[in-house]
Amino acid sequence: xxxxxxxxxxQVRRGGPDDGRLVDYEVPLLASQTVLDxxxxxxxxxxxxxxxxxxxxxxxxxxxxxxxxxxxxxTCRSHVTDVMKDGRIRIEPLRNLPVIKDLACDLSGFxxxxxxxxGAFVPTQTRKDSLAPIAPQxxxxxxxxxxxxxxxxxxxxxxxxxVEQNPEYLGPAAxxxxxxxxxxxxxxxNRARLQAVTGPGGCQSCHSQQxxxxxxxxxxxxxxSIAGLKQAAARAWLRGEL
Amino acid sequence: MIRPHRSQPLWxxxxxxxxxxxxxxxxxxxxxxxxxxxxxxxxxxxxxLQWTEQPxxxxxxxGLVFLLSVHLFGGLRLLVLxxxxxxxxxxxxxxxxxxxxxxxACGFLLRAI
Amino acid sequence: MLDFRLYLAQRISAMILxxxxxxxxxxxxxxxxxxxxxxxxxxxxRDSLWWGSVYGLFVLAVAVHAAIGLRVIVAEWFGPGKRSxxxxxxxxxxxxxxxxxxxxxxxxxx
Numbered sequence: 001x002x003x004x005x006x007x008x009x010x011q012v013r014r015g016g017p018d019d020g021r022l023v024d025y026e027v028p029l030l031a032s033q034t035v036l037d038x039x040x041x042x043x044x045x046x047x048x049x050x051x052x053x054x055x056x057x058x059x060x061x062x063x064x065x066x067x068x069x070x071x072x073x074x075t076c077r078s079h080v081t082d083v084m085k086d087g088r089i090r091i092e093p094l095r096n097l098p099v100i101k102d103l104a105c106d107l108s109g110f111x112x113x114x115x116x117x118x119g120a121f122v123p124t125q126t127r128k129d130s131l132a133p134i135a136p137q138x139x140x141x142x143x144x145x146x147x148x149x150x151x152x153x154x155x156x157x158x159x160x161x162x163v164e165q166n167p168e169y170l171g172p173a174a175x176x177x178x179x180x181x182x183x184x185x186x187x188x189x190n191r192a193r194l195q196a197v198t199g200p201g202g203c204q205s206c207h208s209q210q211x212x213x214x215x216x217x218x219x220x221x222x223x224x225s226i227a228g229l230k231q232a233a234a235r236a237w238l239r240g241e242l
Numbered sequence: 243m244i245r246p247h248r249s250q251p252l253w254x255x256x257x258x259x260x261x262x263x264x265x266x267x268x269x270x271x272x273x274x275x276x277x278x279x280x281x282x283x284x285x286x287x288x289x290x291l292q293w294t295e296q297p298x299x300x301x302x303x304x305g306l307v308f309l310l311s312v313h314l315f316g317g318l319r320l321l322v323l324x325x326x327x328x329x330x331x332x333x334x335x336x337x338x339x340x341x342x343x344x345x346x347a348c349g350f351l352l353r354a355i
Numbered sequence: 356m357l358d359f360r361l362y363l364a365q366r367i368s369a370m371i372l373x374x375x376x377x378x379x380x381x382x383x384x385x386x387x388x389x390x391x392x393x394x395x396x397x398x399x400x401r402d403s404l405w406w407g408s409v410y411g412l413f414v415l416a417v418a419v420h421a422a423i424g425l426r427v428i429v430a431e432w433f434g435p436g437k438r439s440x441x442x443x444x445x446x447x448x449x450x451x452x453x454x455x456x457x458x459x460x461x462x463x464x465x
Contacts, residue, residue, distance in 0.1 A: 070246030095247075159247050165431040204362035208320055210252040210332065224328045231325055234363060242359065260428060267421040270451060277458035280397060281465050287393040295390060307383065314376045317369055324366070346380060353388040 004028040006087070008080060010038055012050070013092040017099050022090065023047075035075035035083060036064050039091060039103065052103035059217065062153030066103050067092040072158035074217040094158040096171075110154050110171070117174040118196040121181060122189030132186045144183035147176045147225045149218050156212035156222050168201030172212035172222035175203055179225035182232055194229075194236045203229040255336035259316045262309040269306055300354055308347035315339035357430070361423050368420040375413045400462040407463040414455030422448035 006029035011022040025042050036054055043050040054064035059077040066075050068083050069090050083089060097105035125132070134141050156172040157163055163171045178197050181187050197203050203226050212222040236242050279287040293299065316339045319332070329335065386395065400406040426444040429435065435443075 072247065161248070161253075162431075165434075198359035202359060204357050204359050207256055208252070208323060209248075209256040211247055211250070214250045214252070215247065221328075224323075227324045227328060230362075233359065234325065234366075237359070237363060263421070263424050264428065267425055267447075270417065270421065271454055274451070274454035274458040278454070278461045280393065280461040281457070284393045284397070291391045291393060291396075307380070310376060311380060314373060314380070318373060321366065321369060321373070346384075350380075350384050350387060353384055 002030045002032075005031060008038065008084060009088045010042065011088070011090040012039070012042060012047075012103070013099075014047075014050070014102050016101050020099065029080065033080045035066070035068050035073065035078045035080060035089065035091065038080060038089065039066075039075065050103070051101040053105075060151065062151030065094055065153040065155045065158070065217075067094055067158065072155040072215055074153055074155060077217065094154055096158050096160065096163045097154065105154075107154060110157055110173070111152075113170045113174040114177055116196060117170045117178040118189055118193035119174055119177040119181065120189075121184070122187050122192075124186060124188035134185055138185075140183040140185060143228065144180045147180045147220055147222070150176060150220060151218060153217065155215050155217055156220075159211040159215040161209060161211060162205050162207055166201060166205055169205040170197065170201055170203075172206075172226065175206070175229055176220065176222040176225040179228050182229065191236070191241055194233050195242060197229050198233045198237075198242055203233065206230075251333045252336060255316060255319075255339070258312060258340065259320070262313040262316075265306070265309045266313060269309075300351065303354065304347050304351045307350040308343050311343035311346040312340055315342055357423075357427055361426070364419055365423040368416045368423075371412065371416040372420055375409065375416065378409070379413070397462060401464075403463060407459065410459045410463065411456075414452065414459055418448045418451035418455060421451060 008027045008029045010025045010027050012025060013020050014023045015021050025046055027038050027041050030037070036057065039050070039052050040054075043052070052064075052066070054076060055061040057064075057076045059074055062074070064075045065072060067073075068075065068078060069085055069088075071083075072094055073083065075091075080089065091103065093099050093103045093105045097107060097110060100106050136142075136145075150173060152173065154173065156176075160169075160172055162169050175197060178193055181193060182190055206223065206226045208223050208227070210223045213220070213224070216222065233242065276287075276290050279290050294303065316336065319335045319339055323329070323332065386399075400410075422444045425447055426440050429443060430440055
């Protein structure tokens with residue numbers, strides 16, 4: 001057991017979709033403690049009924065994102081000492097998503113938008129064909145690589161004002177995914193994809209505020225991906241393909 | 243309005259672009275109306291131009307020149323990132339747009355007074 | 356809320372406006388010295404095909420740009436329905452075209 005080096009005053013949003021309230025807890029401050037550790041400590045020691053979501057605890061699975069002191073973060077890799085203000089932490093569910101209970105959000109709308117943005121790979125070859133030769137230094141491969149390490153944590157989605165103001169908007173994560181596929185030489189779905197990402201709530205709703213980019217825990221740049229989609233879509237429009 | 247997730251320079255660039263756009267859109271009808279006075283008696287038009295010589299109006303014009311300039315340079319930053327090429331220095335470019343616009347507006351004011 | 360074609364119209368009008376605004380800023384800073392007079396302004400613009408076309412294009416582009424811009428802002432901040440947004444956009448566009456067209460006519464042709 002690590003040594004207790006102080007106390008943290010924690011506020012946690014509790015309750016169902018419509019009766020949210022902040023509840024105060026006092027939690028021991030430990031060295032190298034993450035916000036997820038704090039939530040888990042509360043659940044194990046003070047509030048067994050506390051609902052929250054996590055799986056891997058090492059920044060791979062993207063399930064533990066919450067709003068910490070007003071900012072969306074991956075809680076498993078956010079250190080308490082980095083985010084604590086005057087010994088206090090406020091932990092709430094992600095913004096822009098319906099709350100199920102306490103800190104757990106319903107992410108189905110978020111993932112539905114990945115489908116709506118044509119975020120699924122459309123193969124052009126069969127298993128009988130040989131592997132597609134793609135040089136690592138090709139610009140399209142590099143553009144795809146730049147966006148591909150998304151862990152689907154919805155931090156960008158929660159940080160986005162365009163999503164808040166226009167619930168139809170596909171959001172940074174789904175559009176970033178679409179952009180990686182636009183740059184995938186093996187994919188055959190781009191015409192439908194560019195139509196999808198310029199439909200209602202498409203890439204044109206992005207105002208390049210870059211809240212997504214400044215909050216992405218994996219340091220991706222969804223704004224840049226969306227700008228790429230805007231440009232690709234404008235070219236498609238000139239070709240009469242939209 | 244300024245919540246924690248918005249406290250980053252490019253959100254300020256966004257809100258400056260939006261508010262300057264609103265300001266310019268509201269000013270345009272007045273601008274067009276004053277120019278339209280040239281249709282009638284040129285004395286009316288001259289009187290309107292004389293009215294703009296007041297210090298308070300000059301200060302307002304300084305503000306308008308700043309709004310126009312910052313909407314132009316901020317808008318150019320957006321056009322370039324959307325249709326030309328992404329540059330990593332977005333925050334620097336946004337700050338440069340605001341700084342340059344301040345100089346443009348000062349240049350206007352110094353010539354106007 | 357914002358159709359992709361409206362988005363493109365917004366950006367294309369912005370590309371047209373950029374050099375015109377730059378020119379406008381330059382002329383303002385040049386002309387404001389020593390105060391403005393009707394004689395000075397009209398002496399520059401009257402019967403000038405160049406200034407007539409420049410300001411004509413300026414008014415056209417700004418009417419499109421401002422109308423779509425205000426549509427987006429009103430949609431995001433006040434959330435009215437699509438029909439109200441369409442109405443607002445067309446009213447702003449036609450209003451600016453009328454007033455702006457009248458202003459250009461006043462300083463160049465009349």
